[in-house]
Amino acid sequence: MSTSILHITNGDSTTNYLKKLHFSGDFITWREMLCEGQTITDVGSETFWKSRFNFFKTSYKVSKKKFIDYTLKEYRNLCNKKEASEIVLWFEHDLFCQINMLAVISWLKRYRKGYHISLVCSGKVQKSKDLLGLSQLNPEQINNHFKNRIVLNEDDIEYADYIWQLYCSESPLRLETVNQFNPMSPFKYLAAAIEAHLQRFPSIKNGLNNVENTILTTVQKNKLTSKDQLVNQLLRDQKNLGFGDLQYENKIDSLQNLFSSFNPVKLSKNGKQVLENQINFYGQLRNDISYLGGSKKYSFLYNDESKKLLQITS
Structure with missing residues (x-):
């Protein structure tokens, strides 16, 4: 093996920043958003990429x-980088990054077995709320x-791969206890990310998930004059x-039927009633092509009180 480091980053901004700071080594940018759309376990396979392109x-x-x-x-470049003294993963605390991180580690487990793999994960920083x-x-x-990057041992890699398998399964129910599987794991932001993932299934109260309800709430709380302003506020x-x-x-x-205007941004009568849980919009949104990981989005309901999922049986 060579003495160079291979950096696998969460996006172009990180790659460019590290290069600007003159970090040595080779760089691969993981350009995916596996937190959206259907996923299958075999990362990098022909079936995997066909499914992702279709999405x-x-x-x-x-x-x-x-x-x-x-x-x-970029993925093919990763496949060609077979020699490195260390592979450093650069990912962040959020759902978007944590799911991508799991997929990359699953790929490394299969195709770079025995390599020295470490993780840099940002989130909590001293003196920052x-x-x-x-x-x-x-x-x-x-x-x-x-400097303080975490070296991932074989158990850590197995654990990440296990959670990836669960994320890609047809049922998300076993993910509810993910933080109990390995509370000492180095992936300290993973449990919160998985919790956010589970809340993306439609609420039993009004048929909208947490993200969709947040969009409506943001409209109600702010005087926004355009869709761009709404997006920026959400970001x-x-x-x-x-x-x-x-x-x-x-x-x-996807929620445009719940808006009466985008200039300025206003909810329709139905939108307000859905937000107030007076109308359940599940029936209007339900389809069989929306996936979260390996699970059909509308085959499960999220109970906000118990924070548990319910499977819908047909």
Whole structure:
């Protein structure tokens, strides 16, 4: 093996920041958002990438060329990087990053068995009330995170792979006790991310999930003059999702029947009644093509009181 380090980062902003700070080694940028759309366990397989392209094409109108240029070419670069003294993973605390992290570790378990793998994960930082992303850290903080990176042992890698298998399964029910499986694991933000994931199943109260209810609540609490303002407000307010503007725009579009106007932004009568749990919108939203991991989104309901999922049997 060579003496170089291979950095696998959560996005272009992190990659560019590390290069700007003159971190040595090779860089691979993991350009996916596996927290959305159907996922299967065999990361990197032909079936896996076909499924992911179908999702991006259907939900985000991504062309095959863009998918190949943006995601697949970088993945192929990763496949070709077979020699490194250490593989360093750079991921953040939020749902978006934690799910991607699990997938990468699952891939490494299969294709880079025995390699020295370590993790840099940002979130809690001294003297900051907010959880911070990697690009929000100053150079000293970034270097301290790197210096104190966590070496993942075989049990850690097995655990991450196990949670990935559960995330990709047809039922999310076993994920409810994820933080009890290995409370001493180095993945200290994973339990909160999985909790946020479970809350993305429709609420038993009104048929909207936590993200969708947050969108309606944000409209009610703020005087917003455009959809862009709404998206920006959602981005500022989010705590542990890590969503980008395209994701929020996609979700707003799926709820457009609950809006009477986007200039200014106002809820319709139905939108207000749904938000107040006077109307259950589950029937209008339900479909068989929406997935969260390996589970059909509308085959489960989230009980906000018990914080448990209920499986719908047909």
